[in-house]
Amino acid sequence: MSLADLLPSMRSMVQSRLEENVWPGGTTVDERGELLVGGHRVTELAGRFGTPLQIVDLADVRRRCRAYRAALPGAEVAYASKAFLCRAVARLVDAEGLSLDVCSAGELAVARSVGFPGWRVLLHGNAKTPEDLKAALAHRVGRIVVDSLDEVDHVAALARDRQRVLVRVTPGVDGGTHAAVTTGVEDQKFGFPLSTGAAAAAVRHVLRQPSLRLVGLHTHLGSQLRRVADFELAARRLVALLAAVRDEHGLELPELNLGGGHAVPQLPGEDDFDLAGFAHRVRAAVHDECARHRLRPPRLTVEPGRALVASAGVTVYRVVAVKHAVRTFVAVDGGMSDNPRPALYGARYLVRMVGRPPAAPLRTATVVGRHCEAGDVIARDVPLPADVRAGDVLAVPGTGAYHHSLASNYNLVGRPPVVGVDNGAVQLLVRRETEEDLLRRDVG
Ligand SMILES: Cc1ncc(COP(=O)(O)O)c(C=O)c1O
């Protein structure tokens, strides 16, 4: 029996009070259980655009972009577009003066389609294809972050005009996150290990290429990280490598890119990432270490993805069926095709019934999707009103990052639309994928 079962008196309180930290800023709830995101009733948006539906509060994203730029004056803030990219977001990020991290010709195509300036684009990836590299060079991207010696050769062969590159380094720092998104340790596929000398060898290899210009080092420790000390340690280790490069080659590299990975609260009660602490402590670590090595401090870049968009997103489902089996299952019209994160990382979510006041106390239920896997779960053992029934609308916050971008067509279900709300305006940003879309690719 859960807390929710024990405390039916919490019913009205839980329903009328909005959980802190997980909804887009400015989200409100009224006593009838209506949730308003960006000033719009979620049930109205569900009626108008259908369910499942992904809502992104663009004003919230804009506010977060500004918070990053304000916290890190003089640094470059690059949005990691893998978190969620569509043209409206690319335009917003451009207008806010951020750079853009892309990982494929596809992400770059979205950036190009809105005229995102190439010089503010960084290309990442451990296995960039010739198409990715050619697209990046054609768009004159500002920097390519090289990730293997083969790639250095490929870029060098294709590049003209001394393409700027960074070398991606794994500094042997474990950010204490899920193994699938741990990338600062040396035994995984990204980057060149520091301790083995592979990173220094990669620097040498780049410097031998007349068509390339080495401008800095990069590291990305992983995703959903909370410990600022890990970023400090990585920064210190990379500055030591900058000093070694200066000593060996007489070259002071001007850029240090510390990647992204700043955590967001996923459940009520979880803290925000300590951005101010990060800005202060990491900068101090870089300056301190540079002073020790008599280096000019490099320009810092950070690459937040999740931190800019996760909490701006809300997914809306309609309940299809409620089953009281060994536990209570509330099955909705989406699932792992729009949110594979519980299955992939054991991610946990808050779920809220919206649109009507509950007529029964909270009970523990497991919200599941419509797909053909027992692991197709959106939220296990969460409190929901005991009278939740088919046709009810459920809203799940914290779904703005790595949801639309990780979505699939499993069971040939079309991917949901994305609707943007922005200071009172509503706009369909990405339309729902139809059966026609799915059949168009099937040319056999
Ligand atoms: C190179 C690089 N930069 C930035 C990010 C953004 O990560 P997050 O969305 O956790 O901030 C990623 C993804 O983890 C990445 O691979």
Ligand SMILES: N[C@@H](CCCC[NH3+])C(=O)O
């Ligand atoms: N897909 C992961 C994040 C990956 C970060 C990209 N390097 C997630 O949903 O948490």
